[in-house]
Amino acid sequence: MVIDFWDVGQGNCCVIKLDDNSLIIIDVGRRGSPLVDWLNDRPSFPTIRTIVLTHNDADHAGALPAIVARGGASIEGVCALVDRNIEAPAFQKILEAVRGGERNGFFRLERLERNKIIWEDAAKGIRLIAVYPGMLDNIDAANPNDTSGIICLEIKGKTELIWPGDVPMQKMGESCHDTEPYAITGPHHGAPSDVRTPASREAIRAVRPKFNFISVGTHNSYSHPRLRFIRQLEVEGCRVRCSQLTYRCERLRVNARDHVLKTHGYLGLRAPRGKYVSCRGPWRLTLTNGQFVPDRWDEEHLRIIATLKRPQCLLGRGWKRGDQPFQ
Amino acid sequence: MTYCNSEQVQQPHFADVEGLKGETVSALVAKQSPPQSDNQVFRFSQKFIPAEGNAPVLRLTEFPKLIVDKRTMEFEVEGWGIRMPCSEVYDLPRRMGRRFIELFSKADRQEDFTEEEEMTWFNVVNQVDYDRFSYDRAAPQYVEGTLIRRSPHFVVEWYDGERENLSPTVARSLALIETGESFGAFVKFGSDNQTIAIERVTIRERVLQA
Numbered sequence: 001m002v003i004d005f006w007d008v009g010q011g012n013c014c015v016i017k018l019d020d021n022s023l024i025i026i027d028v029g030r031r032g033s034p035l036v037d038w039l040n041d042r043p044s045f046p047t048i049r050t051i052v053l054t055h056n057d058a059d060h061a062g063a064l065p066a067i068v069a070r071g072g073a074s075i076e077g078v079c080a081l082v083d084r085n086i087e088a089p090a091f092q093k094i095l096e097a098v099r100g101g102e103r104n105g106f107f108r109l110e111r112l113e114r115n116k117i118i119w120e121d122a123a124k125g126i127r128l129i130a131v132y133p134g135m136l137d138n139i140d141a142a143n144p145n146d147t148s149g150i151i152c153l154e155i156k157g158k159t160e161l162i163w164p165g166d167v168p169m170q171k172m173g174e175s176c177h178d179t180e181p182y183a184i185t186g187p188h189h190g191a192p193s194d195v196r197t198p199a200s201r202e203a204i205r206a207v208r209p210k211f212n213f214i215s216v217g218t219h220n221s222y223s224h225p226r227l228r229f230i231r232q233l234e235v236e237g238c239r240v241r242c243s244q245l246t247y248r249c250e251r252l253r254v255n256a257r258d259h260v261l262k263t264h265g266y267l268g269l270r271a272p273r274g275k276y277v278s279c280r281g282p283w284r285l286t287l288t289n290g291q292f293v294p295d296r297w298d299e300e301h302l303r304i305i306a307t308l309k310r311p312q313c314l315l316g317r318g319w320k321r322g323d324q325p326f327q
Numbered sequence: 328m329t330y331c332n333s334e335q336v337q338q339p340h341f342a343d344v345e346g347l348k349g350e351t352v353s354a355l356v357a358k359q360s361p362p363q364s365d366n367q368v369f370r371f372s373q374k375f376i377p378a379e380g381n382a383p384v385l386r387l388t389e390f391p392k393l394i395v396d397k398r399t400m401e402f403e404v405e406g407w408g409i410r411m412p413c414s415e416v417y418d419l420p421r422r423m424g425r426r427f428i429e430l431f432s433k434a435d436r437q438e439d440f441t442e443e444e445e446m447t448w449f450n451v452v453n454q455v456d457y458d459r460f461s462y463d464r465a466a467p468q469y470v471e472g473t474l475i476r477r478s479p480h481f482v483v484e485w486y487d488g489e490r491e492n493l494s495p496t497v498a499r500s501l502a503l504i505e506t507g508e509s510f511g512a513f514v515k516f517g518s519d520n521q522t523i524a525i526e527r528v529t530i531r532e533r534v535l536q537a
Contacts, residue, residue: 002437017437031487032520037465041435058487065486069469069511093471093486264461265452268434271461273520 001126001287003161005185007243007264008033009272010217010224011059012185014163022047024119024128026151026163027054033063034270040070049119050077052112054149054165056084056091065097073106081112081133083144112149113138125156132167132175145188150175155290162209168194173203182292183211183285190214190225190242200229204236211239213283218244218254218276227312234316241301242313245279250308253277260304263297279305369393369402376424383463385427386456406450408443427451459518467513467526474504493522500525
């Protein structure tokens with residue numbers, strides 16, 4: 001099993017490649033996502049076991065019509081939430097393509113809900129399960145981010161990876177406490193809505209992830225990721241990997257469009273569109289003998305970010321300029 | 328080709344990596360760099376390499392360095408793992424394009440690289456505009472949108488709510504669409520997600536009054 005956390009700019013996208021070369025996709029990125037370019041480049045469209053949308057925002061679900069139009073019968077299922085007014089035009093358009101696919105008998109559209117097993121390999125004891133939201137959480141949520149799905153990859157009963165979409169940290173802490181996963185993503189591009197509250201740090205202590213891959217765009221207008229959140233993670237021993245570089249780490253490098261690593265190329269993936277500057281770029285994990293092994297660009301990445309002016313992830317762990325970077 | 332003194336070519340400088348486990352790729356690359364003392368270094372003054380016929384073009388970020396071995400009259404392209412006789416220098420762009428596609432195909436299929444291939448691919452990706460190659464190569468993607476206005480420019484609202492002014496050349500493909508009409512089409516996106524071509528247009532439904 002190979003897991004690619006794609007760099008799609010300000011958005012989320014992850015592809016799990018199973019041993020039979022079929023795919024599970026968790027969020028697809030925005031319109032013009034490089035994932036679609038990559039899928040279009042396959043000689044035959046790969047079998048997609050399921051496409052899971054943590055929620056239906058454009059930066060997570062925007063590329064869905066393009067994938068469905070190309071994939072057709074190669075897609076076995078789509079798992080999504082009803083997290084907003086179904087009359088909203090953008091929501092209508094995103095789901096219209098999926099409805100068409102189900103009407104044509106290509107695939108099934110299923111509701112994402114707590115305890116739903118999205119995919120399972122019983123022989124290896126691996127399963128992908130939704131742990132949030134429940135029906136009431138979905139109804140009571142004040143906005144779509146609050147009811148974002150939390151997806152967990154469990155290996156022999158232990159949660160190893162968590163995709164929390166844009167959910168507040170408190171919800172994640174409640175749903176995934178004491179799991180100690182290998183990695184999580186985001187949530188909310190490194191800016192969960194409750195980052196200023198004590199609940200955020202408590203949730204990090206409750207979950208205790210080893211790594212956090214933050215998929216964030218260089219020129220996003222929301223000040224993502226929040227420095228406070230990066231430091232909270234690093235202080236608690238969670239190592240942060242941001243897909244793209246922002247002004248907060250080094251302005252000159254961003255202005256010069258000087259990528260830290262061109263990991264898209266090294267891994268044979270496609271580059272996101274836009275005037276971005278890649279930092280870690282995409283991140284690949286390979287599951288070998290029940291253990292996740294990251295790609296070999298982590299050390300190279302550390303070596304280069306130690307030359308940046310204010311690398312927020314390193315500063316968060318107490319590193320000072322001139323020190324050797326450490327894992 | 329431009330001649331330059333081999334002593335003027337700066338050796339790559341790599342940071343101390345003792346604090347890290349194992350060796351970084353750039354450190355390995357430095358180890359494998361050929362000794363340049365007895366060699367002459369030339370600059371190959373071509374930055375555009377045809378990758379698939381003429382398009383997409385592979386854009387190099389710097390001029391390739393050719394290290395000529397005076398004894399054998401062969402040269403090596405720095406970082407590309409290409410060695411060939413000086414008399415065949417005319418064939419270099421094709422060889423570089425071929426080398427790129429060879430390694431790209433392997434990376435694309437997620438095949439295991441040998442140590443040497445991985446280092447070469449690392450160097451090659453760092454020397455080319457991989458982003459541009461990615462967009463140029465990409466096939467059009469299916470999108471839906473609504474034509475909001477036809478004059479003075481064509482304005483389209485895409486299904487995710489984003490509005491875009493289309494250039495007159497691109498907008499020609501929507502000549503048959505009425506204002507307020509919803510359409511589906513295969514769109515080729517450029518570097519900043521802007522539309523650079525629209526093809527295979529279909530009419531969806533009318534959502535606004537003209």
